[in-house]
Amino acid sequence: MDTSGSPPLDQILTVDEVAAYLRVSRATICRWCVNGKLPAFKIGKGWRVRRSALEGYILYQHEPSLNHDHD
Secondary structure, three states: OOOOOOOOOOOEEEHHHHHHHHOOOHHHHHHHHHHOOOOOEEEOOEEEEEHHHHHHHHHHHOOOOOOOOOO
């Protein structure tokens, strides 16, 4: 059992949890899941995101040399 106080990287997050964490709308997260911008998978009708995938996405967005989405 991890007692460090931080959530495990394999934790599964809902769209609402991801949206709240990133402070964007639920619709934005759903759109990112559908178009593959954010690695996610479906359980039933809802999208789920692994915390490790979210952390990787955040790191990727902060690496200018890797980010190909800029104007």
